[in-house]
Amino acid sequence: MEGPPEEFGSGYRLLSSVVVPRPIAWVGSYDADGTPNLAPYSFFNVVSSSPPVVYFAPGGTGEHRKDSANNAIESEAFTVHVVTRAFAEAMNATSATLAPEEDEFEHADLDRVDATHVDAPRIADAPVVLECDLYDTQEIGAQTLVFGEVVYAHVDDDLLTDGKPDVRELDAVGRLAGNYYASTDDRFRLERPE
Structure with a gap:
């Protein structure tokens, strides 16, 4: 079968x-009244390493924007948790x-603490949390892209080798489609050609 996207x-x-598996941004934010919000988004990735910028793209624009986008825009801050297999059920509950x-x-049933450098909440024992200042936003079609500059990171010591994050130790979960997810426990290596 082939054709325009509507054919599918x-x-x-x-x-x-x-486009699978997609990394999941588990976004923590506060609304204007200080109410915490935590929600997962699989339209998420890295934009730049210098400055270190990530984005997530919740559905909705204008008055139909998701709470996470509204909160990040209003407070100019948010956190991104990397979802691991141990937190997959809790992540699903927050959806x-x-x-x-x-x-x-x-x-x-997650322990919440304030982020260290931004005005946003985070999960106390999450293995990886990126604290972000709002960098920019952009509306594309029915999505609001929210860009954040990573200003502080929490990485569990168990995920480090020689003081650096080791992907072999991070059992991250990615989104497939529908109710399907994938984890990174089935890894293989390919040497990059010269």
Whole structure:
């Protein structure tokens, strides 16, 4: 079969099913009243290493933006947790549709603490947390891209080799499509050609 994205159900269906696995940004933020929010987004990646910038792209623009985007824009800060296999169930629990005044940290039974350098919450025992200052936003179609400059990082000592993050120690979870996820426990190596 071939054709425009609509032939496959929708652009979302096509892209979310074939651009896999996608890393998950588990975004922590505070609203204007100080209510914490925690939600996962699989439209997420690195934009730049210098300055270190990441982005996540929740659905909705304008008055239809997701709480995470609104909070990050209003507070100019957010945290990004790397989802590991040990936190996969809790991450899934935070994807539930809750009222804006409800606390996803409590809903998923996660210990919340304030970030160290930005005005945003984080999961106390998450193995990797990136603290971000809002860098920029951009609306593309039905998505609001939220860019954050990483100003501080928390990386569990168990994930380090010689003081540097070691991908062999990080059991990260990625999003496939529908209810399917993948983890990084099945790794292989290819030498990069010269």
